[in-house]
Amino acid sequence: MSSRTTETFAAGGHAHEHVSDPKAVKDQIEQDIYASVGKPGRLFWIALALSLGAVGIGAVCWAYQIYTGLGVAGITNPVGWGVYIVDFVFWVGIAHSGTLISAILFLFRAKFRSKFNRAAEAMTVFAVLTAGLFPLVHLGRVWFFYWLFPYPNQRLLWINFRSPLIWDVFAVSTYLTVSVVFWYIGLVPDISLARRLKQVKEGKIARVLYGIFSGGWSGSFKEWQHYGQLYKYMAALAAPLVLSVHSVVSWDFAMGVVYGWHTTIFAPYFVAGAIFSGCAMVLTLVIPMRKIYRLEKYISIDDLEKLAKLLMFTGLIVGYAYIIELALAVYSGNVYEYEQFMYRMGGDYAWAYWTMMICNIGTPLLLFFRKLRRSIAFLFAISIPVNIGMWFERFNIIIISLAKDFDPYAFGLYTPSLIELGITLGSFGWFFTYYLGFTRTLPVLSVTELKEEVEHGR
Amino acid sequence: MEYRFDNKKDFMEKLEALFKDGMRLKRMKIYMPHPEHDVEHLVEKYEKPSRLKFFTLVGGLTGCLTGFAFTTYTVFSWPLVTGGKPFISIPPFTVIAFELTILLGALFSFAGIMILARLPKISKMFAEEVHGNEYIIIIDDAR
Amino acid sequence: MQISRTILIGAYAGCALLIAILEWTFAESGSLMYSMLFFVALSQGPLAIVAAADISRSDWLRAYRRELLSVRHMILFVTLLFAIFAASGKVSLYGWTKHPNAWLNPQFFIIRNIVLLLLAWLVANRFARESLNDGPRKTTWAIFWVITFVASQTIVAFDWVMSLDYPWISTLFGAYFFVEAFYAGLALAAIMTYFNHHNFVEEFSEKTFQKSQMDMMTMFFGFSIFWGYQFFSQYIVIWYGNIPEEVAYIQYRLNEYSALLYLVILMLFLVPFVLMLSRKIKANPRLVMPLGFWVWGGILLERYFMIGPHLNLHPLIAPVELILAALVFLVTLLYTRRAALAG
Numbered sequence: 026m027s028s029r030t031t032e033t034f035a036a037g038g039h040a041h042e043h044v045s046d047p048k049a050v051k052d053q054i055e056q057d058i059y060a061s062v063g064k065p066g067r068l069f070w071i072a073l074a075l076s077l078g079a080v081g082i083g084a085v086c087w088a089y090q091i092y093t094g095l096g097v098a099g100i101t102n103p104v105g106w107g108v109y110i111v112d113f114v115f116w117v118g119i120a121h122s123g124t125l126i127s128a129i130l131f132l133f134r135a136k137f138r139s140k141f142n143r144a145a146e147a148m149t150v151f152a153v154l155t156a157g158l159f160p161l162v163h164l165g166r167v168w169f170f171y172w173l174f175p176y177p178n179q180r181l182l183w184i185n186f187r188s189p190l191i192w193d194v195f196a197v198s199t200y201l202t203v204s205v206v207f208w209y210i211g212l213v214p215d216i217s218l219a220r221r222l223k224q225v226k227e228g229k230i231a232r233v234l235y236g237i238f239s240g241g242w243s244g245s246f247k248e249w250q251h252y253g254q255l256y257k258y259m260a261a262l263a264a265p266l267v268l269s270v271h272s273v274v275s276w277d278f279a280m281g282v283v284y285g286w287h288t289t290i291f292a293p294y295f296v297a298g299a300i301f302s303g304c305a306m307v308l309t310l311v312i313p314m315r316k317i318y319r320l321e322k323y324i325s326i327d328d329l330e331k332l333a334k335l336l337m338f339t340g341l342i343v344g345y346a347y348i349i350e351l352a353l354a355v356y357s358g359n360v361y362e363y364e365q366f367m368y369r370m371g372g373d374y375a376w377a378y379w380t381m382m383i384c385n386i387g388t389p390l391l392l393f394f395r396k397l398r399r400s401i402a403f404l405f406a407i408s409i410p411v412n413i414g415m416w417f418e419r420f421n422i423i424i425i426s427l428a429k430d431f432d433p434y435a436f437g438l439y440t441p442s443l444i445e446l447g448i449t450l451g452s453f454g455w456f457f458t459y460y461l462g463f464t465r466t467l468p469v470l471s472v473t474e475l476k477e478e479v480e481h482g483r
Numbered sequence: 484m485e486y487r488f489d490n491k492k493d494f495m496e497k498l499e500a501l502f503k504d505g506m507r508l509k510r511m512k513i514y515m516p517h518p519e520h521d522v523e524h525l526v527e528k529y530e531k532p533s534r535l536k537f538f539t540l541v542g543g544l545t546g547c548l549t550g551f552a553f554t555t556y557t558v559f560s561w562p563l564v565t566g567g568k569p570f571i572s573i574p575p576f577t578v579i580a581f582e583l584t585i586l587l588g589a590l591f592s593f594a595g596i597m598i599l600a601r602l603p604k605i606s607k608m609f610a611e612e613v614h615g616n617e618y619i620i621i622i623d624d625a626r
Numbered sequence: 627m628q629i630s631r632t633i634l635i636g637a638y639a640g641c642a643l644l645i646a647i648l649e650w651t652f653a654e655s656g657s658l659m660y661s662m663l664f665f666v667a668l669s670q671g672p673l674a675i676v677a678a679a680d681i682s683r684s685d686w687l688r689a690y691r692r693e694l695l696s697v698r699h700m701i702l703f704v705t706l707l708f709a710i711f712a713a714s715g716k717v718s719l720y721g722w723t724k725h726p727n728a729w730l731n732p733q734f735f736i737i738r739n740i741v742l743l744l745l746a747w748l749v750a751n752r753f754a755r756e757s758l759n760d761g762p763r764k765t766t767w768a769i770f771w772v773i774t775f776v777a778s779q780t781i782v783a784f785d786w787v788m789s790l791d792y793p794w795i796s797t798l799f800g801a802y803f804f805v806e807a808f809y810a811g812l813a814l815a816a817i818m819t820y821f822n823h824h825n826f827v828e829e830f831s832e833k834t835f836q837k838s839q840m841d842m843m844t845m846f847f848g849f850s851i852f853w854g855y856q857f858f859s860q861y862i863v864i865w866y867g868n869i870p871e872e873v874a875y876i877q878y879r880l881n882e883y884s885a886l887l888y889l890v891i892l893m894l895f896l897v898p899f900v901l902m903l904s905r906k907i908k909a910n911p912r913l914v915m916p917l918g919f920w921v922w923g924g925i926l927l928e929r930y931f932m933i934g935p936h937l938n939l940h941p942l943i944a945p946v947e948l949i950l951a952a953l954v955f956l957v958t959l960l961y962t963r964r965a966a967l968a969g
């Protein structure tokens with residue numbers, strides 16, 4: 026195997042013309058990407074132990090909450106939606122950029138997509154799984170969660186389809202299903218390749234599992250023909266879905282007549298915010314992964330820069346929405362709306378508001394500098410304040426608006442309890458546990474697509 | 484008879500020649516390491532394109548109709564005004580119908596590939612047969 | 627057709643003069659605002675498409691770059707129209723002029739709009755020069771253009787339209803306008819696909835062009851969905867909230883213009899969406915061209931839906947002014963295209 030051919034591939038984008046021996050390059054891709062499957066190192070076990078530890082803390086907190094009652098959480102009147110709902114929105118948001126990268130960029134044939142799509146789709150699935158926990162955590166009697174499903178209860182009453190919370194059930198479960206299917210479709214050919222890996226052949230159970238999940242994919246023309254169509258249609262279905270899901274989440278708030286919630290820009294603004302935070306999370310996950318699994322020659326700085334541009338772009342939309350909301354609150358002369366925004370900026374939770382402003386408006390602006398955009402360390406560093414900022418955005422929207430509404434007699438403050446924070450920590454552990462598992466069991470880049478690109482440049 | 488190729492160009496030339504000679508997919512198996520649009524275009528000159536889109540379409544329409552029909556049915560199964568909204572509240576029901584359109588569209592499409600490509604193939608799940616990164620044409624000479 | 631600089635300036639001056647005469651002679655309000663509202667979208671949206679492609683370094687734009695950039699001088703004409711609008715005292719049709727405040731007062735209203743439109747025109751020119759450059763392409767001005775575009779469309783939305791209903795607000799309105807401008811730009815691309823098909827094919831290979839066309843039309847299709855989405859997300863919030871001061875905007879229009887509203891949804895969402903599901907339609911220049919005009923028609927009607935209740939459109943002057951502006955638009959397209967080919 027000549028290393029030269031792969032290096033030209035690594036140069037990315039337009040260098041493909043020089044590939045002299047496509048088959049050798051494809052073999053090399055397989056070798057490189059599948060190297061991460063199996064054989065966990067010490068770092069992996071440490072990370073896994075930390076994540077599982079966090080899951081343990083979260084589980085204990087939740088168990089305590091179920092046993093004692095919802096009173097152990099800080100939520101009370103008037104702030105009936107606390108950190109749990111913040112976490113829910115945060116995790117649904119994280120999920121979004123995965124679908125954006127896999128579906129929308131696919132439809133526009135953006136080349137850098139193939140460098141991130143697998144990891145981003147995995148992130149989507151795991152983030153939705155995490156988000157899905159929070160409506161349950163938020164329930165006082167979690168064992169009655171099935172009351173949300175559309176069936177007539179014992180008095181033959183159906184659920185209320187006019188309630189945004191029910192839309193949420195439909196939107197999030199559709200989203201989970203479609204992302205899983207979309208992710209799995211992309212994985213099938215790669216899993217069928219994994220069957221013949223040395224690492225896999227040695228373990229009996231692994232081999233059986235890979236065999237089953239490959240569905241007997243053999244790479245015949247007929248299969249590829251339908252696969253190509255299927256992938257396109259799934260992308261076409263997932264693209265509007267991604268718009269709808271976070272819009273529906275935003276309508277959980279916007280349908281209410283609470284000031285700070287009830288505003289028309291919420292849907293697109295939430296979607297942009299979701300993609301913003303999701304891109305940041307992709308950077309958080311992919312940059313260490315690229316280093317640990319030595320994927321530098323596949324995920325180039327150019328690719329990361331494109332992701333950084335997407336981050337900057339969505340960040341600017343979010344900034345635009347902040348400014349518009351504020352400006353129109355002043356413009357309209359509506360005292361409640363005006364008070365709400367003054368309270369955000371200078372009230373009890375001003376620290377949260379300004380954290381959000383600095384993280385979400387300040388950091389994307391730094392990306393205007395090409396040097397910073399192309400510094401991997403900086404990109405990793407910036408991805409974390411963006412995530413923090415986006416968490417606080419939801420905190421501001423949900424908690425501040427509830428803490429101060431129309432009647433001064435009903436104003437009240439909210440402080441998250443340790444239980445709530447423990448469960449939040451647990452959700453991070455839960456998410457990272459899945460993700461770590463993914464990096465060691467499945468190819469972290471789409472091998473099929475990388476191979477396809479080898480031919481495309483020719 | 485079996486042909487193996489390392490690169491796409493030779494493979495496509497051979498394939499085109501075979502098609503021109505009247506060979507059809509019925510009597511030949513083609514294996515590729517990844518999807519290839521050029522090959523698809525070539526083959527679709529002689530063979531039918533994938534019919535998967537009908538599955539997507541039917542699924543989407545079913546979902547959309549189900550969404551509107553289901554929500555409308557439930558509000559009339561015990562008419563009860565909630566939130567001062569009309570019984571048939573088009574905007575909320577649109578949300579439900581939309582989500583179901585996507586859901587069923589996606590699931591029908593997935594079912595579509597299983598039916599059209601005859602997946603899953605249990606016999607092949609544990610097969611040792613390996614095609615690697617070669618382009619392969621296998622012609623069934625039985626007849 | 628060869629259009630020289632003289633003809634261009636002549637057309638601008640002539641049409642502006644005619645419109646000015648119409649405005650001063652007839653005591654009618656709104657016709658000019660209506661033309662401006664339509665052409666402000668058409669003059670800025672196409673450039674934003676190019677900027678988006680430049681910034682993301684995508685290659686789907688290929689054949690359309692020059693065609694879309696050629697609308698840029700229309701921004702100057704819209705500025706001229708706005709100056710006529712302001713000079714003829716038509717600002718008084720806004721209710722808030724009776725109770726001006728720090729933001730909504732005639733002087734500041736006129737100044738900020740003229741400044742922003744002129745700025746948009748200047749930035750558009752710099753951006754076009756940068757984008758038409760054959761060498762390695764920078765994107766500095768593309769970014770500036772996007773910012774100016776968003777600011778300009780937002781101010782248009784809030785000042786020209788939303789303030790008619792003061793103190794009614796919808797935070798989405800600005801975004802609604804720049805998305806719609808983008809949509810109008812894609813409609814222009816659809817129209818160009820047909821009228822410039824010959825030139826396109828001569829310049830690029832048939833295959834390259836078809837690919838580019840397919841991408842553009844996919845985007846056109848995508849924006850029909852996006853338009854529907856934006857419309858819906860504005861409507862549902864207002865409908866669901868049902869707050870008297872907010873819902874009045876929709877209520878009034880639904881009572882008076884319900885047929886128009888359905889027609890707008892049909893024109894801007896349902897018809898383009900359903901038709902462009904088919905790959906064959908997207909690939910056929912002869913079919914996408916009427917769709918482009920159809921969408922323009924939809925936008926025109928929608929803008930009437932927005933401002934109609936407040937302005938008395940003169941049944942004769944409004945179309946005349948629209949036609950004059952359209953003529954200028956056509957001349958602009960032809961002129962800039964020729965200049966680009968020569969230079």
